[in-house]
Amino acid sequence: MTQAPASSVAKAAPQVPPKPRTWPRTLGIVAVLAVLTALTATPALGGVEIDLGAIAKNWTNGADRIGKMLTPDLSVLPRTWQPLLETLQMAVVGAAISAALAIPLSLWAARPTNPNAPFRAAVRFVLNVIRAVPDLVYATILVAMVGVGALPGVITLVLFDIGIVVKLVSEAIDSADAAYMEAGRAAGGTQSQINRLTALPQTWPAYVSQVMYSLELNVRISAILGLVGAGGIGRLIDEMRGFYRYDALSTIVLEILIVVVLIELASNVLRKRLR
C-alpha cells in the first residue's frame, strides 16, 4: 500500500530516532538490589545472620549422611510399597477433589468470567487466606480433629491444591483474550451461560497443566505430612531419619523422584494432546 519509491530507501541513510538512554535506570535498579542484599545480610542492621564459616566447620557432619545416601539400601523396598501406594492414593484423591472444586472457584476469581467485583474480591480473599496457612499447620490441626491417618492428609492436600490451582488458572483467564464474551453477551447470555459454554473450553489447557502440577506437588508434600501423622510415606521417612538410616532414606527419595518424573511425563503427554 505504501507508495514510496524503492530508490528513496537506497539514496540516503535512514533517519534513526535517537535511542532512549536506559543505562541510568538499569544502574539504579542494580544499586537498589545490591543495597537491599547488603542490608538483609547485615545482622547489625537487623538483617539475617549468615555465617559462611559454619559451612567449613560443620560440613563433615552432613557429608557423612550424604555419603550414606549415595549408597541406597534397597532392602527397605518391600516396606515402602504400602505407604508409597497410600501416598499416591492421597495425592490422586486430593488432586481430583481440588480439581473439581477449582472449576467454579477459578471462574469466580477471574475478572472476565466474574464481572461482579465484590463477589470476586470475596472469593480471592478466602483463597488468599487458604494459601497463607502452611500445609503443615493444616495437617497438624486436622490430625487433632479427625485422627491420625490418610484423611487429614487428603484434606490438607485439597486445601493446598485449591489455593494453587485457582490462583494460577484464574490468572490465566485474566490474561487471555476474551473476545468471545462479547458475542455471548450480544446473544443475550447470562455470565454463567457464557462461562460454561465458551470460557470453560478456553481454560482447559491451563487447568489441566495446573492440576497435573498439583498432583506432582502432592506426592512431594505427602512425604512431609507423614511427620505429623497425616498418612503416607512420610511416616516411614520419619522413622528412617530417626534411626539415622540415611541409606534407606535415599531409597525412598529415589522412589519419590521416579513417581514425580512419571507424573511429569504424563502431564507432558496430556498437554500436548490439549494444544
Place this chain on the structure above:
Amino acid sequence: MNDLTTRPEAEGDMPSASGPWPVELDDVTVRYPNGVVALKNVSLTVGAGEMVAVVGLSGSGKSTMIRTINGLVAPTSGSVRVGPHAVSELRGRALRHARGDIGMIFQGFNLADRASVFHNALVGRFSHMPTWRTTLGLATEADRAMVMRSLDSVGMLEKVWHRAGALSGGQKQRVAIARALSQEPAVMLADEPVASLDPPTAHSVMADLAAINASRGLTVLVNLHLMDLARQYTTRMIGLRAGEVVYDGPAASATDADFEAIYGRPVQARDRLGE
C-alpha cells in the same frame, strides 16, 4: 412503521421474535468515561427489512452506534428502540431477552477457538435457554435442531464437530453468522464483518448477509468502511463522520463526492475492496 408479519420458519414451540423489526435511534449521544463523544445527537429510523450500510472511517462512531442498538453500549442520552424493545431503557433479564432477538457478528469473529463449532453456534440459543440447561449441557432437541439448520444454511454443517480455531477466517465468520441466525433474530447487526477477510471471502460473506436480508427478511445493519461493498450489497447508506450523520440516502447512487464528505478527505484506492 411497517406491518409485523410472522416469519414462516418460526418454530411453533419456541418463543421467537416476530420480525422483521424497525430500528429507531432518537437523539442518541454517547460520551465515554474518558470524555470522548462517540455519537452526537444521532436520530435515524431503519425500516423493517431494510439492508443498510453504516459507512465511516475508524473512529467515526459506527462501531459505537451499532452497539447501542443491542445495548452493549448504553447511550448517555437519547433513546434506542428495536421493534417492541425500548433497548436503552432495559436492564438485566429484559435486556438479555431483547438482545436475544438481535443477532450480531463481529470483525474478529469472536468465537471461542477451543470450543466446537456446535458449541459456538449454540451460544445463539442462550436467550432461549434457561441457565441451568446450559450449565448442565442439556440443550433441548429443538435447540440442537435450530443450531444444525443455521450451520447448514451457511454451509458449515459438515464442520459442526470441528474446533472453531481450526477453521479459516471465512469459515469462522460463517460460523459466527450461524451463531447469530440460531437466535432466530428479527434484526441482524454486523460490525465490520469482512475487514479481516481477503477480497473473495469478503464478497461471499457480504453475499451471505444480503441473502439473509432477502430470504429471511431480516433488518440488517452492517458497518463498512469500503465504498464499493456498500454500493454493491446494500440499499441504503448512512454516513457517519465524527459521531454525526453526514449522509443518509440510497447506497447504489452515492457519488464519490458523497463518500468524500463522509471520509472528510479525497477518495483513495484503499477505500475500495476490488474483486
